[in-house]
Amino acid sequence: MAIAWSFRDVTIQLSCLVLTCLVVSCHTVRYQPTWESLDTRPLPDWYDEAKFGIFIHWGVFSVPSYVSEWFWWDWQGAREKKAVHFMQENYPPGFTYADFASQFKAEFFNATQWAQLFHEAGARYIVFVSKHVEGFTNWPSKYSWNWNSLDVGPKRDLVGELASAIRNNTDIRFGLYHCLYEWFNPLFLQDKANNFTTQNFVNAKTMPELYELVNTYRPDIIWSDGPTEADDLYWKSKDFIAWLYNDSPVRDTVVINDRWGLGDACYHGGFYTCTDRYNPGYLVEHKWENAMSVDRKSWGYRRDTNINDVLTIEQLITQLITTVSTNGNLLMNVGPGSDGVIKPIYQERLLQVGSWLKVNGEAIYGSRPWTYQNDTITEGVWYTQNNKTQPAVIYAHLLFWPRTNLTLGAPVPSVKTTVTLIGYAGSAFQWSTHTTPGLQIVVPNIHMSDMPCQWAWVLKLTDILN
Numbered sequence: 001m002a003i004a005w006s007f008r009d010v011t012i013q014l015s016c017l018v019l020t021c022l023v024v025s026c027h028t029v030r031y032q033p034t035w036e037s038l039d040t041r042p043l044p045d046w047y048d049e050a051k052f053g054i055f056i057h058w059g060v061f062s063v064p065s066y067v068s069e070w071f072w073w074d075w076q077g078a079r080e081k082k083a084v085h086f087m088q089e090n091y092p093p094g095f096t097y098a099d100f101a102s103q104f105k106a107e108f109f110n111a112t113q114w115a116q117l118f119h120e121a122g123a124r125y126i127v128f129v130s131k132h133v134e135g136f137t138n139w140p141s142k143y144s145w146n147w148n149s150l151d152v153g154p155k156r157d158l159v160g161e162l163a164s165a166i167r168n169n170t171d172i173r174f175g176l177y178h179c180l181y182e183w184f185n186p187l188f189l190q191d192k193a194n195n196f197t198t199q200n201f202v203n204a205k206t207m208p209e210l211y212e213l214v215n216t217y218r219p220d221i222i223w224s225d226g227p228t229e230a231d232d233l234y235w236k237s238k239d240f241i242a243w244l245y246n247d248s249p250v251r252d253t254v255v256i257n258d259r260w261g262l263g264d265a266c267y268h269g270g271f272y273t274c275t276d277r278y279n280p281g282y283l284v285e286h287k288w289e290n291a292m293s294v295d296r297k298s299w300g301y302r303r304d305t306n307i308n309d310v311l312t313i314e315q316l317i318t319q320l321i322t323t324v325s326t327n328g329n330l331l332m333n334v335g336p337g338s339d340g341v342i343k344p345i346y347q348e349r350l351l352q353v354g355s356w357l358k359v360n361g362e363a364i365y366g367s368r369p370w371t372y373q374n375d376t377i378t379e380g381v382w383y384t385q386n387n388k389t390q391p392a393v394i395y396a397h398l399l400f401w402p403r404t405n406l407t408l409g410a411p412v413p414s415v416k417t418t419v420t421l422i423g424y425a426g427s428a429f430q431w432s433t434h435t436t437p438g439l440q441i442v443v444p445n446i447h448m449s450d451m452p453c454q455w456a457w458v459l460k461l462t463d464i465l466n
């Protein structure tokens, strides 16, 4: 009896312990402000499953909309001929960069329309520039007096309007880009002159802004940038990230990138972005993101963009497929005009990606890299797999339409293997194994009007053995 009782006590105590741990555990993991600790945080699943996001560069730089979003620096920092000449030719002497702000009117900005466009584009998240290196905040920051979108220019809270339009109308996750440093901020320049032994800029600007952004808008992504000036001790990045992961209102869902100080990119943080337009072409085990722009020369809108500077839909789909098959997410950038209009060429590109994803989304969203990323025999064939079904389904993304038979060297078929073209109403494709290893697929002549899509085609292969 006594023994039985004590067993029961132990059992009760044990189950209480287990229960307590279960209930409390996800909230008692406290991260320390060190990379050893912060880097152990698992990336919330939603980010890897999302695969495709839209980046939006908007700010005072959208007013000159010339050269790039680095216009202020090109003009008065690097004193590049093109920018200097443009200002001499078109603006009166004494015109300052700050004078552009009143011309940032956003008069046609309709956040609901943007949200609908991003939804049609098939994006699962967006990253909106809250503040670029010029220091102008697209929200009424308490820490950016007279250099924010409510005090001057649009006279509106651009971040707030977009956040609520996205949340009211779509399932898209809302993320924010934020730049650590500012080219011409006197506090920053003084810290820099002090060899970063003082932190007046970080204490007065960078950190208060980041806390304010998170507490006010609850972004699911903080996409930090400008890490090249000083290390993360100067920026106090690790303290901020520890707060973000432990105590912030978005601690369970937020993801971050890797640009938090000198030397961190590609080594520390959440997903890796490494360099702009990073897309190595091979599997990278750590989750990463290809942040790239549809205008190959700029992230901000340029009025003088030539059609040759705009990536074609074939190039964009190639970026999407190669990125996803090698464990990346694609973050595709467009720069709206200062009037708040995303110009039709960029709308079209976004809608084209959306129309492709509408057909082929099952091979992208929630997929994961397969054993092989590209084919071993035929060039231009990239793989993903969807692990929601068992045995796994393999997707072969064809960047070209094969003229006759298609030989795939990587998949090992079983007798049960079927090959179908996603979105095609006709029958499954015949295949044989007269080449080893792999399989040879007989590609039928499909009438153009029966084609499921126009730019890349996805074959679904079931019951593959490897």
Ligand SMILES: *[C@@H]1O[C@H](CO)[C@@H](O)[C@H](O)[C@H]1NC(C)=O
Pocket: 110, 111, 112, 113
């Ligand atoms: C914004 O666009 C939506 C959708 O087209 C429309 O219903 C709404 O009236 C527009 N808002 C304004 C202020 O124009």
Ligand SMILES: *[C@@H]1O[C@H](CO)[C@@H](O)[C@H](O)[C@H]1NC(C)=O
Pocket: 111, 112, 161, 164, 165, 168
């Ligand atoms: C979003 O919904 C809230 C609550 O209904 C409303 O107050 C707000 O105006 C909406 N904002 C947009 C941009 O749709």
Ligand SMILES: *[C@@H]1O[C@H](CO)[C@@H](O)[C@H](O)[C@H]1NC(C)=O
Pocket: 195
């Ligand atoms: C600045 O600081 C770095 C490291 O803290 C040091 O190596 C360097 O000598 C310093 N430079 C000057 C000009 O004080």
Ligand SMILES: *[C@@H]1O[C@H](CO)[C@@H](O)[C@H](O)[C@H]1NC(C)=O
Pocket: 281, 282, 374, 375, 376, 377, 378, 379, 380
């Ligand atoms: C597959 O990708 C690898 C790595 O980029 C490359 O070396 C190889 O040539 C590619 N294979 C084919 C058949 O294109």
Ligand SMILES: *[C@@H]1O[C@H](CO)[C@@H](O)[C@H](O)[C@H]1NC(C)=O
Pocket: 368, 387, 388
């Ligand atoms: C699918 O893959 C993800 C990422 O690799 C993994 O976390 C998850 O457990 C897998 N799900 C199934 C059903 O295999």
Ligand SMILES: *[C@@H]1O[C@H](CO)[C@@H](O)[C@H](O)[C@H]1NC(C)=O
Pocket: 404, 405, 431, 432, 433, 434, 440, 441, 442
């Ligand atoms: C295509 O493959 C089928 C089945 O393996 C084979 O019978 C046929 O000869 C091939 N055709 C060409 C043009 O290679």
